[in-house]
Amino acid sequence: MSDSFLAIDFGTSNSLVGAYHQGKVHGALPLDPKSADPTLMRTLLYFPNPDLCYYGSEAIEQYIEQDMEGRLFRSFKSHLPNQSYLGTVIDNRIVTLENMVGIFLLELKKRAEKHLNHQITKAVIGRPARYSMDAVADGFALHRMEKAAKMAGFEEVQFVPEPLAAAFDYRKQITSEKIVLIGDFGGGTSDFTLIRLRAEGFDNKDVLAIDGCPMAGDALDSVFMSHRLSEHFGAKSRYRLPMSSNVLTMPPAVSQKLNHPAHIVHLKERDTYEFIKEVKKCSLTVKDKDAIERLFILLEDQQIFPFFEAIEKTKRGLSASDSTEFDFDYPGLELKEQFTTAQFIDWAMNTRQKIFEGLDRCLESAGLTPDQVDLVCLTGGTAKVPFIQGELETRFGKQKLQTQAHFHSVLSGLVESASFWANGQKVT
Incomplete structure (x- = not known):
């Protein structure tokens, strides 16, 4: 072997x-x-x-x-x-x-x-x-x-x-038996494990519950697109097809792909791309047409990656300040937008709710209340988002949180x- x-x-x-x-x-x-x-x-x-x-x-x-x-x-x-x-x-x-x-x-x-x-x-x-x-x-x-x-x-x-793997790592830091919540907040998922940690060893029965939610950092990034930035790229563009009197808006199958870095690249696939070209031809106003032209520049000039990097920078900026400016200066895509922490909290409400529903299920499955948890260990960049950390402090108390999110x-x-x-x- x-x-x-x-x-x-x-x-x-x-x-x-x-x-x-x-x-x-x-x-x-x-x-x-x-x-x-x-x-x-x-x-x-x-x-x-x-x-x-x-x-x-x-x-x-x-x-x-x-x-x-x-x-x-x-x-x-x-x-x-x-x-x-x-x-x-x-x-x-x-x-x-x-x-x-x-x-x-x-x-x-x-x-x-x-x-x-x-x-x-x-x-x-x-x-x-x-x-x-x-x-x-x-x-x-x-x-x-x-x-x-x-x-x-x-x-x-x-x-x-x-999160169970993260628990093994945190076990090295303890000297007496503790009930520990591990919160692993990554780019794609938020994961929780409740575990009885003992310095001397591990048994499968020590795992009290595991749960989570398929939302984290990327979902938080996407709210900036869905609530403000996507309309600059045709998400709300209106058009009228030849021989028709109906005014249509960019369908959700296209507009929703704009919001997520993993999905937007697929707007370049042939059928979708040809459809967007038709929408541009049939745009109702110059403003509608210009927005779709910006989408083509974003796709054709391969600016998706730097654009979403700029969004992530904006999100990090709101961790340190009550407001920050999104500034993207690529020719044809020049955009300046001011964002506030209050807006971010409001837009992210659904994602935040889903994340903490995962935590609530984990506690319920283990038959524990927050006051019975001795230690909360957090890992992953999204753990540093202030309203995520604030919610955990409210539930468990600041003194229980370990937030060296490495x-x-x-x-x-x-x-x-x-x-x-x-x-x-x-x-x-």
């Missing part, structure tokens, strides 16, 4: 890999030499053509160097539970979603194997508490991940809930899960 296992934290925004190799723990491996933190690889794929792919920091570098031709994919993990999303077409070549995830996992595997100088066919891979609130869609997402892992060359895989806690727990597996103990 091989005693070498990879531990993979495959995230919506960033990915990390560690290993349990020949009886030794290896923390985050240096995967991306062009990244500011080489252990942190952006979950990005860039295809300049169907036969060539770049990953992580190099994907962005090459994308810019090659005049933003080809296709750049980000947040593609978020499509996993969507049964109607099969994949995409790059220059007449079909690339399924399982292919995209498999290609990325294979690259992580190759880079880790090169560092360890050893071929590895077993992996512990993190999974969100819920890919979807729908049980069928959640199971479908996991099935896709299993297929992608096989495509990447893994013969055996264990999937471990990411990227490596989930990975550290996945490596520990791999060591359990190596020693014959399965983590569920």
